[in-house]
Amino acid sequence: MVPLHAAEPAPAAKPNIVIIFIDDMGYGDIGPFGATAQKTPNLDRMALGGMKLTSFYAAPVCSVSRAQLLTGCYGPRISVPGVYGPGSKQGLNPAEHTIAERMKENGYATMCIGKWHVGDQPEFLPTRQGFDHYFGIPYSNDMQKRSAESGKPVVPLLRDDKVEELLDDEAQSLIVERYTNEALDFLRGAGDKPFFLYMAHTAVHTPIRPGAAFAGKSANGRFGDWVEEVDWSTGRIIDTLRELKLDSRTLVIFTSDNGPWLIKGTDGGSAGPLRGGKGSTWEGGVREPTIALWPGTIAPGSVCDAVAGTIDLLPTAVALAGGTLPDGPVIDGRDISPLLLGKTTQSPRGTHYYFRAYDLEAVRQGPWKLAVVPQNETMGRGVLPDASGTAPRLYNLDEEVGERTNVAAAHPEIVTKLAALAAKMEAEIGGKEPAARRPAGEVAKPTTLYPVGGKGRAGKESGKTPPEK
Numbered sequence: 001m002v003p004l005h006a007a008e009p010a011p012a013a014k015p016n017i018v019i020i021f022i023d024d025m026g027y028g029d030i031g032p033f034g035a036t037a038q039k040t041p042n043l044d045r046m047a048l049g050g051m052k053l054t055s056f057y058a059a060p061v062c063s064v065s066r067a068q069l070l071t072g073c074y075g076p077r078i079s080v081p082g083v084y085g086p087g088s089k090q091g092l093n094p095a096e097h098t099i100a101e102r103m104k105e106n107g108y109a110t111m112c113i114g115k116w117h118v119g120d121q122p123e124f125l126p127t128r129q130g131f132d133h134y135f136g137i138p139y140s141n142d143m144q145k146r147s148a149e150s151g152k153p154v155v156p157l158l159r160d161d162k163v164e165e166l167l168d169d170e171a172q173s174l175i176v177e178r179y180t181n182e183a184l185d186f187l188r189g190a191g192d193k194p195f196f197l198y199m200a201h202t203a204v205h206t207p208i209r210p211g212a213a214f215a216g217k218s219a220n221g222r223f224g225d226w227v228e229e230v231d232w233s234t235g236r237i238i239d240t241l242r243e244l245k246l247d248s249r250t251l252v253i254f255t256s257d258n259g260p261w262l263i264k265g266t267d268g269g270s271a272g273p274l275r276g277g278k279g280s281t282w283e284g285g286v287r288e289p290t291i292a293l294w295p296g297t298i299a300p301g302s303v304c305d306a307v308a309g310t311i312d313l314l315p316t317a318v319a320l321a322g323g324t325l326p327d328g329p330v331i332d333g334r335d336i337s338p339l340l341l342g343k344t345t346q347s348p349r350g351t352h353y354y355f356r357a358y359d360l361e362a363v364r365q366g367p368w369k370l371a372v373v374p375q376n377e378t379m380g381r382g383v384l385p386d387a388s389g390t391a392p393r394l395y396n397l398d399e400e401v402g403e404r405t406n407v408a409a410a411h412p413e414i415v416t417k418l419a420a421l422a423a424k425m426e427a428e429i430g431g432k433e434p435a436a437r438r439p440a441g442e443v444a445k446p447t448t449l450y451p452v453g454g455k456g457r458a459g460k461e462s463g464k465t466p467p468e469k
């Protein structure tokens with residue numbers, strides 16, 4: 001063995017990476033982001049020990065959000081505009097390079113637990129897209145179809161690419177616990193190899209099914225109960241990493257896929273001070289309560305307000321692993337590890353684009369957000385009078401995060417600059433004739449993962465590709 005030169009620092013170990021991705025949890029649903037109705041002591045502890053990211057963006061709906069996280073691309077670039085229902089012929093193109101594939105290239109063990117939702121055909125499942133193993137419900141928990149065998153509305157629970165069980169509504173109340181146990185088993189069995197765990201909870205998407213230990217315990221109904229169970233699950237993961245003495249070698253990121261589903265009333269969450277919810281490009285639809293924990297590396301109690309998002313997780317994870325990405329295919333995300341490590345407060349991306357399906361609706365740079373089309377309030381709710389009309393609207397998010405006061409008339413030069421950026425991105429990947437969009441995956445003869453019979457009970461999101469516009 002050749003000794004290292006004395007002046008040469010030892011190579012940094014590849015950190016483990018855990019991404020905890022909640023479904024339909026709003027910006028105001030956890031303690032560190034202002035929630036008081038439900039208690040989230042583990043997330044409070046995580047924020048005290050790590051970094052809150054207060055301008056961290058996902059996408060307006062589930063499938064798009066997951067595709068963005070997995071590929072580092074805006075949904076339109078990879079032809080993922082909306083939500084996939086069971087048996088959809090389209091899915092995330094296997095030709096795309098997922099974060100799991102990139103981590104495998106860098107020597108990582110990879111595991112996906114929970115909601116997949118970028119296609120349920122064999123070609124599109126996690127084990128074909130870079131994950132060594134998979135355990136979870138592969139789409140939304142409200143996408144039940146009637147089992148031909150039992151006659152009950154159910155969703156499938158997969159182990160790798162095989163249906164292990166069919167879950168009725170009642171069985172969904174065990175899902176957080178089962179996912180958590182699976183995650184802890186994975187962590188305990190990791191050995192010396194670095195790992196990447198993508199933990200995408202089924203919670204807190206409707207139907208709301210908290211476990212027995214949490215049902216009726218919060219001060220915010222069953223929605224609050226399920227948030228508290230997710231908080232417990234996150235605490236179990238963090239505690240287990242510490243027990244295994246892996247905490248200082250593991251980056252844990254907690255975030256959500258889209259804003260709260262406001263029309264669900266008490267079964268929907270809260271966007272806190274933000275306007276709008278799931279399905280919209282108002283901040284409440286896409287800005288997520290995000291925490292990063294990495295003891296000894298990320299400064300405890302720190303806050304980052306720079307623009308970042310799920311599209312940045314792939315390049316960030318690759319950079320932390322010591323890897324490099326090829327020049328092509330193009331991705332939209334950037335390495336945000338300098339933000340996480342406190343080396344800068346400037347976003348490496350600077351500009352964030354807000355798409356709804358294939359339409360670019362807004363663009364943000366620094367505090368300025370320009371909306372270039374009318375924006376609906378949330379899925380199932382339309383456009384309010386102050387957001388209608390064709391004139392672009394400008395908001396200063398530093399001064400008013402709730403997006404009520406249009407200041408376009410006072411800042412024509414900013415409107416012109418942001419409108420030009422929006423037009424350029426729209427021409428590249430938005431609208432009907434984009435210059436640089438890549439195709440979706442597609443199969444000729446899609447089928448459901450289990451035999452269905454009779455008239456199934458489908459959820460609001462089911463079967464639409466793209467979804468409601």
Ligand code: MG
Pocket residue numbers: 023024061062205257258
């Ligand atoms: Mg969602």
